[in-house]
Amino acid sequence: MKFSKYAHLFLFAGSFFLAQQQKFSIAESVNGLRSNLAVKNISQFSWSDDGKAFYQSTKNAYLVTEVPTLKQDTLVSLYQLNKNISSENKLKMFPRITFINKSKGYFAQNSQYYWIENTGKEWKVKEWMTLDKDAENTQMFSDNQGFVYTIKNNLFLNRNGKVVAITNDENKDIINGQAVHQREFGISNGIFISPDNSKIAFYRMDQTMIPDYPIIDWSVTPAVNKNIKYPMAGTPSHHVTLGVYDVKTNKTTFLNIEGDPEQYLTAITWNPDSKSVFIGVLNRDQNDLKMNQYSASSGEFMKKMFEEKSDKYVEPQQQLLFFPNSTTDFIWQSQRTGFNHLFHYNTEKGLVAQLTKGDWLVTDILGFNEKRKEIFYVSTQESPLERHLYKLDYTNFKTQRLDEGAGMHSGILSKDGTQLYDSYSNATTPRSINLINTNTAKVKNILTSENTLKNYQRPEIKNLTLKADDGTPLYGKIILPTDFDANKKYPVIVYLYNGPHAQLVTDSFPASGNLWYEFMAQKGYIVFTMDGRGSSNRGLKFEQAIFRNVGETEMKDQLQGVAYLKSLPYVDADRLGIHGWSYGGFMTTSFMLKHPDLFKVGVAGGPVIDWTLYEIMYTERYMDSPQDNPEGYKQANLLDKVQNLKGKLLMIHGAQDNVVLWQHSIKFLKAAVDNGVQLDYFVYPGHEHNVQGKDRVHLMQKVTDYFDEYLKK
Known part of the structure; x- marks a missing residue:
């Protein structure tokens, strides 16, 4: 058979076209960027102490790269480590090593810590310390001579192998050394070691005044209840104090922090001289912050550094x-x-x-x-x-x-x-x-x-700037179907969050912001997303626009997006869908009930239904207390609006959700039954607030199927 001299060009063009027509599987659209479509990265990057080199990990080794020559070499390999580890403790995969310098570092395997050291010829591995198997919240001294950690509700010190119990509270509802205040205000831990390693400051949280809240484990028979403490808006809050333990004298002094026992203690910072501690003392109303200095030895108040007040709220986030x-x-x-x-x-x-x-x-x-x-x-x-x-x-x-x-x-x-x-x-x-x-x-x-997505069929993505009713610019994206024809009309899915501490629209890869959006575009949907007022990284005026009336300003802004969509000749205004999780679930449900003729289909995941059931710190920051703002809570409450539902609504919840409690959607179901309203419902056993891992593929398939069944037709 004889081919034209141009045949290979046609073959190449054809294969290139076919490669670009590859479609995402549901699994790739959900977890692909963390698996087969992951973008190449440098793993576990860290600088050497002198800044003249950097470290990175590979599957079976750590590499060191010199700066500025970029000469690279193996620093230590899994083989070198295992040569010096007993057969019963051999490493199956490379551990995460913290390097003190190029010749020395440490790693942990289960509860055992190991030192590694380069002797010139090989890396020596030495058992260092063994912590209790139940040790959590572990913090290491900066001189590498010990650890502070918690076991259950108490705090322990292991200094050069000698273990000391810093606290000994028998009441399990008195918690030491753990993050407090529901991890709000930038709080991520409860142990603060002084710069000179002589003292340990720690949170002590008394939760005895807060009722138990049940979280049921359904995976065993009979099911097992695990109680948590979950202070709800308008109810009593826990009491937090700060202790300072002296390593040398083995004595603890609690700082003399005056004020309401329900106030919040934030931004815990040691003075570099290790003689005093700074604490941001924030009142429960969250509108008055005092940055105070206390003596670490006596616990006495020294001075107020400054005070910040607001007619809405002050939210300290950093030390x-x-x-x-x-x-x-x-x-x-x-x-x-x-x-x-x-x-x-x-x-x-x-x-x-x-x-x-x-x-x-x-x-x-x-x-x-x-x-x-x-x-x-x-x-x-x-x-x-x-x-x-x-x-x-x-x-x-x-x-x-x-x-x-x-x-x-x-x-x-x-x-x-x-x-x-x-x-x-x-x-x-x-x-x-x-x-x-x-x-x-x-x-x-x-x-x-x-570009790991180069062989896939990608949609056209348009960046948008709309305007709120007060002229504030709102940034959004519209993702068009991959087979887009301007003469056709398409169904639309609005994906939203629109709550504090989140931003969906940025200039990042992929341009869509989410491969599931692109998966839906491949199936013939338009996807729209926009950050309205209340969301993050736009300044206080933008964020505080929702104060005392969550859900209202956000809906006004999203309605600007809907008006834009309806103005497009290729949008089918009778086939609008909406989807969101958590705050986005609240927004989705709010739209389905407060604007019942707007969206044909909604999927609400982990939704807040009644803000009086949500935790104190977050809710009272944006809504004040139910006692001070009854109208705001009433307007945001969705339980008395379920009778308005006209479209198809699928509600989803994690059975072990300890953030937005399962009770939110259970109460919504009861209200639906009481009002003779039908809706669809699905629960994910074993999952807390977010459905992650392989089960997330199941979740997004369910969401996709729901839109396919009720919106696409």
């Missing part, structure tokens, strides 16, 4: 950050100007200067370059849809952007502040990683990831 080698000067992050910015304080003089200013916000602090008097941070200065890396000279306030390329940047700064690891993506860049010399601003690329 104080002291300048290098200073015991007097620190940075405080505050939204007092309407946007989160950096403020320089001195313990004697008070406020020294506001370091960053503008209608944008700082999202993270990366560290310092002490020699050059520079601080490094991440901000939304270019756009709320992007993050970029900056350095600021804190003597003259000169600012310089360090990164290149639009999109979402994150950074890791070397200890001396001279080298910056910059990882970013945007709509067309899956991932790019650069090393930036912060002194010269020279950039070296060390990874440019391939």
Whole structure:
């Protein structure tokens, strides 16, 4: 058979076209970016102590790369470790190692900690300490001589192998050394070791005044109840104090913190001299924050550093950050100007200067370059849809952007502040990683990831800016069907969250923001998503627009999106669907009941139905208490509105949900029965607030099938 000399070109073009027509499976659309479609990355990146090299892990080794030559070598391999480990303790997979320097580090295997050390010829592995198998919340001393940890509700110290019980509370409802206040206010742990390792500050939370709340484990027969403490809006709250344990004297002193026992203790920070502790004392109404200093030895109040008040709320999220080698000067992050910015304080003089200013916000602090008097941070200065890396000279306030390329940047700064690891993506860049010399601003690329989605049928994605009723710009995206024909009419799925501390729309990869959106586009749907007022990273005015009336302003903004969709000739206004989880589940249910003629189909996951059943800290921040704001709670309550339902509604809940309690949707079902209203319902046994792992594929298949059955037709 004879072929034309151009035949191979047609064959190539045909195969290229077919490759680009590949469609996502439901599993790929849900977990693909964490499995077969994962974008190449550098795993477990960390800088060497001197900033002249960096470490990264591979499947069976750690690599070290010299800077600036980028010469790479194996630092330690799994084979080298196992050569020096007893046969019964052989490692099956490479552990996560924390390196003290290039020659020394440690890792944990179950409850056993090991030191590793390079002797010049090989890596020696030595058993170090064995912690109790029930040890949790483990914190290590900075001198590597011991650990502090919790077992159940008490706190323990293991110093050079000697174990001491710091607390001995027999009442299980008195909790020591754990995160408190439902992990609000940036609280992530309950143990705070002093810089000189001589003292240990810890939270003590008395929950005895809070009723037990049952969470049932249905996987065993008979089912087993596990009680939790869940303080609800308007009810008594727990009482938190802060103890300071002296390692040398084995004595604990509780700080003398005056005020309402239901107040919140936040931003726990040791002074670098280890002699005092700073605490953000926030009243239960969350509108008055006092930053107080207390003596670590006597527990007595020393002075108030500053106070922040608001007619709505004050929400501290970060600890104080002291300048290098200073015991007097620190940075405080505050939204007092309407946007989160950096403020320089001195313990004697008070406020020294506001370091960053503008209608944008700082999202993270990366560290310092002490020699050059520079601080490094991440901000939304270019756009709320992007993050970029900056350095600021804190003597003259000169600012310089360090990164290149639009999109979402994150950074890791070397200890001396001279080298910056910059990882970013945007709509067309899956991932790019650069090393930036912060002194010269020279950039070296060390990874440019391939597009793992290049062979898939991808939809057209349009970025939108709509306007709220007060003129505020609202950022959204519309994702068109992959076989889009402007002369046809398509069903639409609106995906939303629109609550605090979340942002759906950014300039990142993939441009859609979620492969499930693209999966639905391949099935012939238009998908629309938008961040309305109340969502994150737009400043206080934007966030606080929902104060005392959650659900109302958010619906007004989303209605602007719906009006835009209805204006498009290719949108079928009779086939609009809506889907969201958690706050998005609340919004979805609210729309189905408060605008019953708008959406034909809704899928609400883990929805808040009655805000009096939600936890104190979050709810009272945005709604005040039910006693102070009865009308706001009544308007947001969906139990007395179930009779309005006209469209098809699928409600989904995790049977072990300890965030939005299962009782929310159970009460909604009861209200539906009482009112003769039909809806669809599904429960995920064994899952808490979010359905993760392989079961999430099942969840999204169920959501997809529901839209296919009731919206697509």
